[in-house]
Amino acid sequence: MISNGIYLVLNDVWGLVKLNFMFLAFSLLGGVVLGVGPAMLMVNDLILEYRLQSQQITWREGFERWKANFIRGNQIFYLYVLISAVLIYNLYICVQIKGLAWLILSFLLLFFTFMIGMVFLYMININSSFEISIVNLFKLSFATVFLNLGTFIKLITMIGLVLFLSWKMKGLLLFMTFSGLLFLTTLVIKKQVAHVRLQLIGHE
DSSP: OHHHHHHHHHHHHHHHHHHHHHHHHHHHHTTTTTTHHHHHHHHHHHHHHHTTOTTTOOHHHHHHHHHHTHHHHHHHHHHHHHHHHHHHHHHHHHHTSOSHHHHHHHHHHHHHHHHHHHHHHHHHHHHTTOOOOHHHHHHHHHHHHTTOHHHHHHHHHHHHHHHHHHHHOTTHHHHTHHHHHHHHHHHHHHHHHHHHHHHHHHTO
């Protein structure tokens, strides 16, 4: 019984490590600038399909999914980059100007920059469940973020923990930071995604 539990834990850990290696490898395959987005969608697809069952996660299937997600992944990734760049640029300008109004605006811009990062994670996850346009995917992801405050706080806490541990132990970036973030996002918001799916089916 105990040995079986240990095996399952080790299998999940190896699944995370394998997915992280695949993310890094396929990101490099796309020269990073064209590889990150498709690689994130590829990892998320494999997590949804096989969870962390490392035996069923293969490099061949990863490559096929990376190719299939190449255009869509880059659309999602660069939509995030574009919006974030605009917000960060405006934040940079605001912090140069003194005054209470500018300080409040700076905090608002900082908040929205953070929120766009959360929406991006939701977009990656929801993309695997719905065949919709990028604009509608963004709208749906943005709305889903605010669907359940408890889930949102839980996700922020888990992401914060992963980023903190990765900051303290840089080796995690190589072994499981990226796959861990995607797995936790999938784990935490799966009930929200299922709820949204039921709502959409009910309106058809």
